[in-house]
Amino acid sequence: MRILVTGGAGYIGGTVAQLLLDEGHQVVIYDNLCHGHRSMIPAQAEFIEGELADRAALEKLLHTGIDGVMHFAALIEAGESMQKPEVYFRNNSASTLSLLEAMLATGVTRLVFSSTAAVYGEPESTPIREDAPLKPTNAYGESKLLVERMLEWLNRIHGFRYASLRYFNVAGAIAGRGEAHEPESHLIPLILDVALGRRASIKVFGQDYPTPDGTCIRDYIHVRDLARAHLLAFDALKNCDRLIYNLGNGVGFSVCEVIESARRVTRHPIPVVEEPRRPGDPAVLIASSEKIGRELGWAPEYTDLDAIITSAWEWHQERYLKTA
Numbered sequence: 260m261r262i263l264v265t266g267g268a269g270y271i272g273g274t275v276a277q278l279l280l281d282e283g284h285q286v287v288i289y290d291n292l293c294h295g296h297r298s299m300i301p302a303q304a305e306f307i308e309g310e311l312a313d314r315a316a317l318e319k320l321l322h323t324g325i326d327g328v329m330h331f332a333a334l335i336e337a338g339e340s341m342q343k344p345e346v347y348f349r350n351n352s353a354s355t356l357s358l359l360e361a362m363l364a365t366g367v368t369r370l371v372f373s374s375t376a377a378v379y380g381e382p383e384s385t386p387i388r389e390d391a392p393l394k395p396t397n398a399y400g401e402s403k404l405l406v407e408r409m410l411e412w413l414n415r416i417h418g419f420r421y422a423s424l425r426y427f428n429v430a431g432a433i434a435g436r437g438e439a440h441e442p443e444s445h446l447i448p449l450i451l452d453v454a455l456g457r458r459a460s461i462k463v464f465g466q467d468y469p470t471p472d473g474t475c476i477r478d479y480i481h482v483r484d485l486a487r488a489h490l491l492a493f494d495a496l497k498n499c500d501r502l503i504y505n506l507g508n509g510v511g512f513s514v515c516e517v518i519e520s521a522r523r524v525t526r527h528p529i530p531v532v533e534e535p536r537r538p539g540d541p542a543v544l545i546a547s548s549e550k551i552g553r554e555l556g557w558a559p560e561y562t563d564l565d566a567i568i569t570s571a572w573e574w575h576q577e578r579y580l581k582t583a
Contacts, residue, residue, distance in 0.1 A: 261285040262493070263325045265311060265358065266332030267304065268295025270438045271373065271429055275329055275486045277301045277436065282490065289320065290332065294440060311354040317361035327369035327496070328362060329489060330355065336444050337377060337399040341538045344398035351402035356409060363417060370410070370421045371493050376478075376505065376544050378404040378425060385511070386478075386547035389425070389503050397539030407503075414501050422492035422502035427546050431481035431567040437574030438482070446517055447479075447568060451575045454525035461529055463514050465536035468543075474514035476543045478507035481561035481570070491555045507546025508559050517564065524568045 262279055266272040267288030272295075276286045286304040291311070300306050309316045311332045333351045334340070340347040362368060377400030378393050395401040413419035430438065430447045438448045452458040466473040488506050495502060512520070518529050551557045561567050 260326040261324055263287045263328045265289045265330045268299050272331035273299035274436050274482045275489050276304055278486045312357050314357040314361050321365040321367050325367050329371045331373045337397045338537050340397050340399035347398045347402040352405040355406045368419045369496050371489050372423045374423045374425045375403045376425050376427045381541040385543055385545040388547045420496045420500045424504055424506055426506040427478040429482050429485055430479045431570040432574035433483050447571055450521045453529050454527035455579050460532045462532050462534045464534045466533055472513050472515045476511040476513045478511050478545045480507050481567050484559040488557050491557055504551040505546040505548050507548055508562055511545040512564050520564045520568050524572050
């Protein structure tokens, strides 16, 4: 099949694109490179530089024989979204509507959407199930929830087929592909930068959360496990018209536990600087992925935090040697 991957020059989109190619699909990557990297685009993929808000360009592309879309293009910084919410609603919600309109206009009605656990906000209980209340605590989560609501209506009225995958903290690396955002705000790559000597310390935001060590707890999923779930969901849309799944390991690790794991893996001291809480950060986010396991047979292969960080550490060392 010929599949369009928006945001395919990014960490997750590029990994999914590579797995699609490995399975024999043709891949077209559409990205404006504002946060993506040309180095993340697989050599076998066709690349088009463009804006998600450009409906005319998207319609032209979709008319070339696209069988379905995997949509990753988005701004992803929850903290920044609480400073510039309007930017997130424009980029993540309004621009996605342009994509959906283009798909409807061209008869391409099969989409896997990169959503987020941030749609749940502060959960009432954990692990979080897909039927939990949707109450985002930051504008990033709200911008993704708006897209989910649009998709639900398009499914109801137009029969638009979609899978919405809500995931938690993605980490790790596959050969030649790892996590590197500009600017970087994700915990594991920031910690590994400290181990590489590129940063002096790691900031820990909030030490008074209602958790055993006072720091936030998150569910970490390896990027390869995540990518496999996208391919399974895309294939399932042949027989289903609406799928909503959480993706995670089902086990949470605190910020302090992640730092300790990185110290074990890298054998480097990781100095810590304590900072106040950031607005909109829930205390605990842990996924229940029982539904996708039951319905699609998916299960994470990387369940050990040290193994996830080891794969990331190997990639970051290789990248640092290339750029040093």
